[in-house]
Amino acid sequence: AQSVAQPEDQVNVAEGNPLTVKCTYSVSGNPYLFWYVQYPNRGLQFLLKYITGDNLVKGSYGFEAEFNKSQTSFHLKKPSALVSDSALYFCAVRVSTGRRALTFGSGTRLQVQP
């Protein structure tokens, strides 16, 4: 089985401040982890992924995420938030072996205030 938890429905941050969107996962084996962003009335856009190697991965639009195996977490971070970062963010996981589709978290709405 595989699952993802995003414990915060919404994160509020002031423009220019650092942001963190939390994600924890559960898989039976090694994980492939992803972050996607969704703007209103749109599909999901890929931000970044962790497959193997360096625990800190960098992605689009200045976002990065840190894989922590002991805490089974993959938190999304950005050093300085922009108003345009306001959107819905989804964490997703799948086990690295076998034929499994991605399992998505419930999403976290990021609101960046000017």
Next chain:
Amino acid sequence: EADIYQTPRYLVIGTGKKITLECSQTMGHDKMYWYQQDPGMELHLIHYSYGVNSTEKGDLSSESTVSRIRTEHFPLTLESARPSHTSQYLCASSGSLDREIYGYTFGSGTRLTVV
């Protein structure tokens, strides 16, 4: 620039009608997926396909059906629409085993309203 196309973007239809949501991709991906998403909520996998003539039901039970006769095309059909089917439907695709680690490419979605 979308490489996966969903039509229509918006659909309002009466109860009992048959509808087909279209999804096509131009990337040659062998795997395709349908997710159902209520506005601003989590995504639930309802169908997936790992190749032509291969379809499986996802984690969320759905009254819809799918077909995969061509690699690029993965339509979803509701034989008799009901108000409980009102939702957003997202189509996605991914590449072959050694490339699927790059994750999915999503279409823009179809927002379905059944009245």
